[in-house]
Amino acid sequence: MLHSSEIFPLQDGKEVVIRSADPEDAASMLQYMKIMLGETPFLLRTPEEFDYTPEEEARILAGRKNDPRSLMLLAETEGQIIASADVCSHGARSRIRHRGELGISVRKDYWGQGIGSALMERLISFAEQSGFEQIELTVAAKNQRAQRLYRKYGFTVYGTRPHGLKYPDGSYDDDYLMIKAL
Numbered sequence: 001m002l003h004s005s006e007i008f009p010l011q012d013g014k015e016v017v018i019r020s021a022d023p024e025d026a027a028s029m030l031q032y033m034k035i036m037l038g039e040t041p042f043l044l045r046t047p048e049e050f051d052y053t054p055e056e057e058a059r060i061l062a063g064r065k066n067d068p069r070s071l072m073l074l075a076e077t078e079g080q081i082i083a084s085a086d087v088c089s090h091g092a093r094s095r096i097r098h099r100g101e102l103g104i105s106v107r108k109d110y111w112g113q114g115i116g117s118a119l120m121e122r123l124i125s126f127a128e129q130s131g132f133e134q135i136e137l138t139v140a141a142k143n144q145r146a147q148r149l150y151r152k153y154g155f156t157v158y159g160t161r162p163h164g165l166k167y168p169d170g171s172y173d174d175d176y177l178m179i180k181a182l
Helices: 023-039 054-066 115-129 144-152
Strands: 006-009 015-020 070-077 080-089 099-106 134-140 156-166 172-181
Touching: 015 115, 023 054, 023 080, 054 070, 070 115, 080 115, 099 115, 115 134, 115 144, 134 144, 134 156, 144 172
Parallel strands: 099 134
Antiparallel strands: 006 015, 015 070, 070 080, 080 099, 134 172, 156 172
8 A cells, every 4th residue: 555755853853754665665675674683683583584585575565565455664864764664464354354463663773763653653544544453563572662662552462472582592582462452
């Protein structure tokens, strides 16, 4: 689904463009993900495991763009992607069609600048307009920053997946399953 481009002022005074992801963003998106995945241990992949080709990424972005129940947003400043966020359906089957899955990531240099909130507000609005009845996400138990953002927007923990993440040093982190009724 498309979202019109808009300017959003960050708390530090910089301006960010928030817009829908496009297949032409594939190379930039791959660069963003390699950086992002190296900045935080809380995502499901390492930079080495993110091995999409530009063609594969372009197909994924095209699929999101053409799906009326999916929205993928990018935030850019100075020609660089600094955040991405999406909400999409769990599927077309009647028993799960009411559920959406939400994901968000922000480059570390831009944490605490309001971009996560701006993206969250747009995704929740889209989910409501698209007829979702609830949106769901998972978050690492140690990721307090993300949990604060999700709680701010009405998400609550409905379960814990023990040892949901395993790190290279052999340590674990639980995953919290969070939900927001719309």
